[in-house]
Amino acid sequence: MDLLEHQGKQLFGRHGLAVSDGKAVTTVEDAVAAANEIGYPVVVKAQVLIGGRGKAGGVKLAADEAEAREHATNILGLDIKGHIVRTVWIEAASDIATEYYAAVLLDRGAKKPLVMFSSEGGIEIETVAEETPEKLVRDNVDPLEGLTREHALDIAKRGGADEDVIEGVADALLALYEVWIEEDCSLAEINPLIVTPDRQVKALDAKVTLDDNAMFRHKENAELGDSANADPIELKAHEQDVIYVKLDGDIGIMGNGAGLVMSTLDVVAQYDGKPANFLDAGGGSDAAKVTQAIELILSNPAVKAVLLNIFGGITRCDEVAKGLVEAFAQLKPTVPFVVRLDGTNDVEGRKILEDAALPNVHAAKTMDGAAELVVKLAKENA
Ligand code: GDP
Ligand code: MN
Secondary structure (H helix, E strand, O other): OEOOHHHHHHHHHHOOOOOOOEEEEOOHHHHHHHHHHHOOOEEEEEOOOOOOOOOOOOEEEEOOHHHHHHHHHHHOOOEEOOEEOOOEEEEEOOOOOEEEEEEEEEEOOOOEEEEEEEOOOOOOHHHHHHHOHHHEEEEEOOOOOOOOHHHHHHHHHHOOOOHHHHHHHHHHHHHHHHHHHHOOEEEEEEEEEEEOOOOOEEEOOOEEEEOHHHHHHOHHHOOOOOHHHOOHHHHHHHHOOOEEEEOOOOEEEEEOOHHHHHHHHHHHHHOOOOEOEEEEOOOOOOHHHHHHHHHHHHOOOOOOEEEEEEEEOOOOHHHHHHHHHHHHHHHOOOOOEEEEEEEOOHHHHHHHHHHHOOOOEEEOOOHHHHHHHHHHHHHHHO
16 A cells, blocks of 8 residues: 555654654645644645656745645646645645655565665656666665664665764664564655755655555554545455456456456457456355455446456355346346356356346356457447
8 A cells, every 4th residue: 555645754753753744634725724833934745646746846835825825726636647636735844955865665586675775865766776876775684683773874874875964864764664664564765865954864755655465463554545546446345355456448357366367357458358457356255245346347337348257166156156146136237248157166157147047148168268259249339
């Protein structure tokens, strides 16, 4: 789960990283009130899950109430690369002497945390990595030992931190590493990590991704994330414990098991079809779960045909067939379905479908045949 900047800063604050005080608001009036309360100058910052907000006009300094009002008015509702701004974060403006970069992430290749630091902050770190890689320190950390103070000081020095803030940068790296470990992040990044004229080290931005698989350990973080901008079908799927990702095509897809769904998407694409979603109903789905999953697929109005590709193992094909019959009774779909049932109780499953004689439901024997047929039906129904 990706966090908005102000949510990331909230986590930073919990672990002793210096951040500015501020307030998240959704209306111009609240923005002005927050700015008055914090005291000028303030920064008005768009809260969207995309970088480069500054360049897009989503980060503005305000010296007084009139400017705060003007910037809040312009930024709320602004479209930044397809992300509509619904929340702005108002914080006390900082004076900047220098901008650095710091991050902790998972290095999958090394199977270890990776700490990165550079004195070339404020700009895109990809540019630094490409043009002046010697200015970006990238060090793996032994996960059992953790980041030691000695190592953090060494990273700060090699990354080019000013002599008088090496201690402060090391403290920030240690705090960021603690955030990454204790909050179960897959990414914790600060760009820029600033040095103020009075030589304080402070996080001016926050990019944090939490590991969804560890959310059960962090009930306090469950409310975070950008639910205001989430896809409503994805939200509902999440509540129902169904793995659903919206895509932009017109063929609804359901399978059981991530691998099978992935290959189904591939085969559909091979026949020139465009999947409308990824939906993994999971192993052992009963009829009720199948009915729910079909409801999710059909709630996307772009769907012109549906492919159910089930390989029965723990999942029983007769349960899937019952779920489909129930879905038809409840939802009366108007789009064609192609159903491929193979594996545990497939004969029983196909018999249930045959007996129910559902309108516009086509049985397919193979995955290839199913994909070819569903693409053809979607085109006819487009
Ligand atoms: P991003 O563009 O999405 O990465 O947003 P940032 O939060 O990194 O802000 C972009 C830039 O705005 C920063 O690199 C700073 O140069 C500037 N900025 C943000 N906050 C402040 C502030 O409090 N004071 C000053 N002077 N500049 C700021
Ligand atoms: Mn930034």
